[in-house]
Amino acid sequence: MKSAVDIQMSDTTINSFNEIYSSYYKKSFFFAKSYVHNDFAAEDIASEALIKLWEKLKTEKINNIGPILLVTLKNKALDYLKHEEVKRAAFESMNDWHLQELSIRISTLESCDPNEIFSNEVENIIQNTLKSLSKQTCQAFLLSRFENKSNKEIAEQMGISVKGVEYHISKSLKALRISLKDYLPLFYFFFYY
Structure with missing residues (x-):
């Protein structure tokens, strides 16, 4: 060593x-x-x-x-x-x-009450928001989300281009997202697919 x-x-x-x-x-x-x-x-x-x-x-x-x-x-x-x-x-x-x-x-999900989701308050917010949109924007949105029509079918029915339909639906979704900001998960549940 x-x-x-x-x-x-x-x-x-x-x-x-x-x-x-x-x-x-x-x-x-x-x-x-x-x-x-x-x-x-x-x-x-x-x-x-x-x-x-x-x-x-x-x-x-x-x-x-x-x-x-x-x-x-x-x-x-x-x-x-x-x-x-x-x-x-x-x-x-x-x-x-x-x-x-x-x-x-x-905690938000635990407090999620289906009865509240389908309450008059949420329905009124949706109705008032749709009323605030132009007739053409509202119509494109309703045909898409409540009648399940494709953008092509809506374009033919309304006499506008498919891009025009996409614009109106996008405008509607933006307005609803803003008005349903306190119910954002519901917005996705109801209007996105």
Whole structure:
């Protein structure tokens, strides 16, 4: 077993990257892994630290490699852990938002009352919205949604182009979506197919 003096002596005689790699990779890997608990990340940290050490050795004379390597490993492991902490916090925030949104959807669906859906209030909103549209727009919508006619059949019956029918139906759906904003799921249930 080498003493600290032997290691320090051999540090000053290292001449190639392969020597550094074979002498320090395993130590560096296990040091990093003991903190990051991820083999792939520890491999990257160890390799990057050894490359950085090699670059430093090419430009300056270093008598004791150990402390310099350890500081580099420590900083790279800290960077990794801080990045993981940010990712975890972001994931938890997204998860919290998703759970909150899911809770709202569940409570909304649980409070969905079919009797209310077919209430006079909803029917009045639909009737008033359709009355506010032009006669041609309302007619195209009624033929499409309540008589189940195709756009081509509606175009022939009304004497307009298929594009014109699509325009009128789209205009109707937009108006209904706005007026039924408090009943949006019902809007989709009744008018989209």
